[in-house]
């Protein structure tokens with residue numbers, strides 16, 4: 001059966017792998033060099049508390065990424081949420097194009113990631129992303145798309161569940177660092193910046209020539225990601241600089257450390273590079289729920305984690321300063337937290 005063409009929200013011709021999407025050879029994903037022998041830990045949230053804290057701590061130090069199972073979020077809700085995102089991207093392009101903007105101050109928007117490349121203006125990534133705020137208890141439905149009609153209700157319900165999960169994860173991560181349960185949550189402030197990115201990757205005729213999402217680290221503190229169950233795409237860089245695939249696992253979430261926890265933990269926990277590659281045969285969806293400080297929060301290494309043997313790796317900053325640096329590096333393979341490193 002012929003597959004219906006995908007039109008980008010800002011385009012009126014069917015998506016095709018034109019010059020605009022093709023990356024220079026040195027940044028293309030080399031499938032044959034992606035290791036399949038290593039993978040990130042799968043952590044069962046039903047494990048005994050002390051074991052759980054240790055396993056999460058080890059994963060945060062070694063990979064900055066892990067899977068969680070028995071997370072308590074109803075499977076049916078996850079399935080419906082993924083379907084709602086997929087339905088959103090299947091709306092005719094004119095139904096999404098009014099949300100398309102490069103203005104990052106708009107809370108609800110659709111955009112494409114891109115990379116700036118020498119001799120070529122921008123290379124657009126093979127994906128489209130829906131951005132909006134989320135909140136576990138406040139009503140944020142006004143910031144959500146009206147279409148598809150069930151999106152508002154589902155996203156609100158899903159946010160409530162993720163809110164609880166984030167709280168639990170932040171507590172476990174704090175304990176892993178030897179801190180009080182609520183330490184990281186308090187540090188990140190009582191008005192965290194909560195943003196959701198729903199990424200849609202249409203099938204890609206030549207995934208080896210482009211990327212769905214460029215290599216990046218998450219700028220926030222913590223990310224809970226749900227990905228399509230039957231398509232691969234997410235890849236993570238290990239300490240040794242090797243790409244590994246994070247293949248989907250049924251009824252599991254991927255959790256990863258963002259830059260702010262790397263800074264708060266004084267470099268103990270790692271916010272690592274990851275990217276998404278396209279798939280030739282199937283569309284793929286991922287929903288990243290980000291938890292970060294608000295712009296006025298001061299972030300720096302937690303005092304208890306700094307001593308003579310562990311001098312501060314980063315200087316403190318207002319998160320707004322970090323965001324400004326992040327925007328300054330737009331379109332590049334960003335190195336934002338490195339700008340805040342102290343020289344010893």
Ligand SMILES: O=C(O)CCC(=O)C(=O)O
Pocket residue numbers: 197199213218225227233234274275276285286288
């Ligand atoms: O699609 C994915 O698996 C990765 C998404 C991601 O890294 C992000 O949205 O920050």
Ligand SMILES: [Fe+2]
Pocket residue numbers: 216217218274288
């Ligand atoms: Fe990410």
